[in-house]
Amino acid sequence: MASSSKTSGPAASASTSSAPSSSALSFKQRPWVRWGAPLLLLVGLAVLPLVMTESTNDTLARIGVFAVAVLGLNVVMGYTGQVSLGQIFFLGLGAYVTAYGVSQEWNIVLVFALTCLIPAVAGLVVALAAARLGGLAIAMVTVALPIVGVPLAKRLSDYTGGSQGLSARFVEAPEGSGLYDDQWQLYIVLVVGGIVFLLTSLLVRGKYGRAFAIVKGNENVASSMGISPYRYKVLAFTIASLIGGVSGFLYMVVVQYTSPETMSFGHSIELLVAMVIGGAGSIVGSILGGAFYVVVPDITNAIDPSLTALLQGALLLAVLFVLPGGLVSLPRAVMRGLRRSTAGRGSAAPPTTPSPTAGSGSATENPETERQGHV
Amino acid sequence: MAAQLALQDVSLQFGGIKVLREVSFTVEPGSIFGLVGPNGAGKTSLFNCISGHYTPTSGTVRIDGNEVQGARPATLARHGLARTFQHPALQLHATVLENVLLGAHTRLPGGALEWSVRTPRTRRAEKELRAEALELLERNELGWAAHLPADELSHGLHKGVELCRALLMKPQLLLLDEPAAGLPHAEVEHLIATVRRLRAEDDITVVIVEHHMGLIAALTDHVVVLDNGAKLMEGTAAEAQSDPRVIEAYIGKDGADDAA
Numbered sequence: 001m002a003s004s005s006k007t008s009g010p011a012a013s014a015s016t017s018s019a020p021s022s023s024a025l026s027f028k029q030r031p032w033v034r035w036g037a038p039l040l041l042l043v044g045l046a047v048l049p050l051v052m053t054e055s056t057n058d059t060l061a062r063i064g065v066f067a068v069a070v071l072g073l074n075v076v077m078g079y080t081g082q083v084s085l086g087q088i089f090f091l092g093l094g095a096y097v098t099a100y101g102v103s104q105e106w107n108i109v110l111v112f113a114l115t116c117l118i119p120a121v122a123g124l125v126v127a128l129a130a131a132r133l134g135g136l137a138i139a140m141v142t143v144a145l146p147i148v149g150v151p152l153a154k155r156l157s158d159y160t161g162g163s164q165g166l167s168a169r170f171v172e173a174p175e176g177s178g179l180y181d182d183q184w185q186l187y188i189v190l191v192v193g194g195i196v197f198l199l200t201s202l203l204v205r206g207k208y209g210r211a212f213a214i215v216k217g218n219e220n221v222a223s224s225m226g227i228s229p230y231r232y233k234v235l236a237f238t239i240a241s242l243i244g245g246v247s248g249f250l251y252m253v254v255v256q257y258t259s260p261e262t263m264s265f266g267h268s269i270e271l272l273v274a275m276v277i278g279g280a281g282s283i284v285g286s287i288l289g290g291a292f293y294v295v296v297p298d299i300t301n302a303i304d305p306s307l308t309a310l311l312q313g314a315l316l317l318a319v320l321f322v323l324p325g326g327l328v329s330l331p332r333a334v335m336r337g338l339r340r341s342t343a344g345r346g347s348a349a350p351p352t353t354p355s356p357t358a359g360s361g362s363a364t365e366n367p368e369t370e371r372q373g374h375v
Numbered sequence: 376m377a378a379q380l381a382l383q384d385v386s387l388q389f390g391g392i393k394v395l396r397e398v399s400f401t402v403e404p405g406s407i408f409g410l411v412g413p414n415g416a417g418k419t420s421l422f423n424c425i426s427g428h429y430t431p432t433s434g435t436v437r438i439d440g441n442e443v444q445g446a447r448p449a450t451l452a453r454h455g456l457a458r459t460f461q462h463p464a465l466q467l468h469a470t471v472l473e474n475v476l477l478g479a480h481t482r483l484p485g486g487a488l489e490w491s492v493r494t495p496r497t498r499r500a501e502k503e504l505r506a507e508a509l510e511l512l513e514r515n516e517l518g519w520a521a522h523l524p525a526d527e528l529s530h531g532l533h534k535g536v537e538l539c540r541a542l543l544m545k546p547q548l549l550l551l552d553e554p555a556a557g558l559p560h561a562e563v564e565h566l567i568a569t570v571r572r573l574r575a576e577d578d579i580t581v582v583i584v585e586h587h588m589g590l591i592a593a594l595t596d597h598v599v600v601l602d603n604g605a606k607l608m609e610g611t612a613a614e615a616q617s618d619p620r621v622i623e624a625y626i627g628k629d630g631a632d633d634a635a
Binding site: 199200202203206207208210211213214217218220221222223224225226227228229231235239 | 426427428447448449450452453457458460464466469473476477478479480481483485487490491492493497501540544
């Protein structure tokens with residue numbers, strides 16, 4: 001088994017590169033891939049809004065909004081392991097702050113700053129209390145957020161417009177740019193969302209990524225490394241709330257209307273499902289989660305709106321059983337399946353391939369080929 | 376800077392069960408100290424009292440003269456205390472290097488905002504400590520495993536990785552909880568060599584909880600034997616091994632008579 005997968009490794013890498021000498025560098029490490037791929041992605045994203053139809057642009061923009069919301073949820077849940085069922089509350093809060101600020105004709109930069117700050121402070125206050133409780137208690141406290149949020153939004157009608165909600169049209173393509181509103185909105189989502197994704201992906205690597213991971217993995221070890229589990233839970237929850245607030249701002253950019261329904265408990269659960277289906281603890285998984293959140297209801301609404309929950313539930317079960325790592329782990333799972341099938345065929349042939357490598361040698365080389373599959 | 380550790384009348388009680396009864400001893404800076412005793416003697420509980428995971432019911436724990444009982448483990452860790460666990464808890468899907476780098480946490484400067492924009496200061500610190508972690512792994516003959524996921528390593532190697540993780544904290548006081556448990560003989564020899572080199576190269580105080588008398592005899596300057604939560608005797612490892620009370624505690628009264 002070990003030897004056969006070992007032989008398939010170099011063969012696979014040789015086929016991807018014409019020059020065998022460069023196969024020492026993995027595909028992802030080659031300079032043209034390292035610099036070219038992000039550049040290509042950037043150019044693609046810049047051109048995208050110009051060539052798509054209006055409805056596609058709108059769908060993409062909404063995917064961006066909810067991808068940001070799912071990313072926030074991932075920080076506290078996927079990376080730090082604290083169950084949060086209240087992420088939608090922070091999206092709703094951000095949306096209301098934006099709508100109110102716009103209706104008062106405040107400067108848009110100030111509105112954006114408040115949209116970050118107010119949900120972050122709200123999240124901090126909740127976390128300071130909830131993280132002390134630990135375990136399921138955090139989940140229970142977060143359940144309360146949307147449940148309290150909806151009637152609160154109805155009551156505070158002076159600020160929220162009550163059940164009617166608030167609408168705010170504040171994003172119009174600048175004169176002379178030649179852009180349509182939908183294109184301009186998508187650009188805003190791409191730029192603001194892109195910055196949030198970039199900063200978060202840097203944060204969840206390095207010092208803070210390791211600290212979040214060990215708080216999720218083993219709190220005793222975390223504390224013996226000088227990492228206070230309490231402080232890092234509070235930090236993760238605050239960041240998640242801040243990102244939730246930003247997604248609320250983007251929500252207003254795209255949807256331009258918010259009501260108490262925006263932060264209903266059902267939507268919070270859907271966000272959670274989207275995170276699990278996209279891939280918990282994954283940046284790319286957050287984008288896939290956002291796509292799931294938006295696209296599935298779009299499709300089912302066209303057929304029969306009552307199908308939405310059914311299809312979401314069925315997809316969730318399917319992903320949990322087949323791809324516990326979420327959609328983001330699909331390529332890896334496929335690669336593993338392919339390798340297993342080629343390895344199976346290899347071992348069916350007479351075992352002439354085993355090379356007399358030392359035990360330690362094969363133990364170190366085998367994972368090398370394994371990792372080539374991962375990247 | 377090696378730390379001094381002093382316990383005075385440390386008692387620990389869970390409900391009606393007395394786990395530790397007025398244990399006192401002093402560990403001199405730079406020494407290697409053994410904490411031995413039969414199963415259930417309270418060694419690991421005592422360890423947890425020192426590392427802050429438990430708070431003693433009464434008595435004082437002093438590190439360099441400062442009372443630290445009741446302080447949180449994370450606080451103690453930031454003040455130079457490192458420990459390993461009986462069952463090494465590594466992040467199995469992360470690489471060995473990432474696991475070791477966790478030990479660098481308190482040595483890396485900068486807050487969450489700085490790390491999300493990766494200021495030059497954080498990049499430099501991460502690079503330096505990454506190099507230091509690799510060197511540490513290299514020194515402990517684990518350099519070859521640095522980029523492997525931790526779950527591909529054996530239990531014995533996990534213990535080595537965990538030790539590297541603790542050492543990257545640059546501790547003044549290192550607590551090793553049963554470092555030889557579950558290790559084959561050759562790896563125990565390797566462990567002995569590692570801890571000896573530690574003492575020679577780093578300025579560090581080491582406290583070891585261990586069953587393995589060979590390891591205790593080979594390494595420690597001084598031991599305390601615990602039995603049933605109380606201190607049975609204190610002295611060198613050789614004295615402990617020949618003390619009839621210790622033999623009795625380990626193999627029972629009849630065995631002690633047979634041996635005598």
